[in-house]
Amino acid sequence: MAPLEFSGKVILIYGGTSGIGKELVNRLVTLGANVIFTGTNKEKGSALEATLSSKKQAGNLSSAEAVFCQCDATDWASHGKLYTLAEERFGPVDTTVIVAGILESSDLLNDDEQESYRTIDINLTAAAKANRVAIQHFLKHKRPGCIVNTSSIYGFCGAPLAPLYTATKHAIIGLTRSYGSLFRSTDIRVNCVAPHFVDTPMVSGQSRKVASALGMVPMTRCIEAYMQAIQDKTLNGDILTVADKIIIEPRYTAPYYEHLDDLCYERKQGVLDQLLKHEPL
Numbered sequence: 001m002a003p004l005e006f007s008g009k010v011i012l013i014y015g016g017t018s019g020i021g022k023e024l025v026n027r028l029v030t031l032g033a034n035v036i037f038t039g040t041n042k043e044k045g046s047a048l049e050a051t052l053s054s055k056k057q058a059g060n061l062s063s064a065e066a067v068f069c070q071c072d073a074t075d076w077a078s079h080g081k082l083y084t085l086a087e088e089r090f091g092p093v094d095t096t097v098i099v100a101g102i103l104e105s106s107d108l109l110n111d112d113e114q115e116s117y118r119t120i121d122i123n124l125t126a127a128a129k130a131n132r133v134a135i136q137h138f139l140k141h142k143r144p145g146c147i148v149n150t151s152s153i154y155g156f157c158g159a160p161l162a163p164l165y166t167a168t169k170h171a172i173i174g175l176t177r178s179y180g181s182l183f184r185s186t187d188i189r190v191n192c193v194a195p196h197f198v199d200t201p202m203v204s205g206q207s208r209k210v211a212s213a214l215g216m217v218p219m220t221r222c223i224e225a226y227m228q229a230i231q232d233k234t235l236n237g238d239i240l241t242v243a244d245k246i247i248i249e250p251r252y253t254a255p256y257y258e259h260l261d262d263l264c265y266e267r268k269q270g271v272l273d274q275l276l277k278h279e280p281l
Helices: 019-030 042-056 078-090 119-141 163-182 206-216 221-229 253-264 265-276
Strands: 009-015 034-039 066-070 095-098 145-150 190-197 239-242 244-249
Touching: 009 019, 009 078, 009 119, 019 034, 019 042, 019 221, 034 042, 034 078, 042 066, 066 078, 078 119, 095 119, 095 221, 119 145, 119 163, 119 190, 145 163, 145 221, 163 190, 163 239, 163 265, 190 221, 221 239, 221 244, 253 265
Parallel strands: 009 034, 009 095, 034 066, 095 145, 145 190, 190 239
Antiparallel strands: 239 244
């Protein structure tokens, strides 16, 4: 996709105040997209919004804008408010990117999260809600739409020191492949980027030592993977891993899984037809 094709697009980024999300906000606004971005830290969000506004006023950016919205993504109603804000400021959302996530919120022995696990609430439950609200939005407006989820190297292997984190990252891959498969024959796309270690505030302490030994992924390469997931219209339900290069993972790792998908084809089409005919509220 040429940079001009981002001009005037409306993009929602969950977790845009630091790390990968912040870099995405900067890149997309530079390319002319209007961006709504979220975060829990109001000071960081407001600071980034002010910085981009100053660059725009100085003539160093296009006419695009970035608007920060403090958001608790575990709250269902908060998602709807983001789309309302986007429509009031710019119009319907074209792309939703979900980057927000945390590491372990408690350890095995000092576990006092009796009613829920914050790691699962943010990394998986909130992401699932974000996916569903985005799909409802695209269906409501009868327009193409793209969702990009975020997994990790730990979406493919075990993390004995962060089992809840790795469980959520495995689940995000399953969520992406499922929704992508369901909507593959439509113009709604759901993809996922799974970076190896990237130099962000989340990688600290002992984890940074491991990451440094393994090799950090340059932020620029990581951002290019997100751009590819947004741009490449042949991708749907696909996982892009990012290490020394960007790789599109095979959709089926064994003939059995492809056969299972084929057997579900008619039922899947029936559900899809119902979704496409339904008029969302």
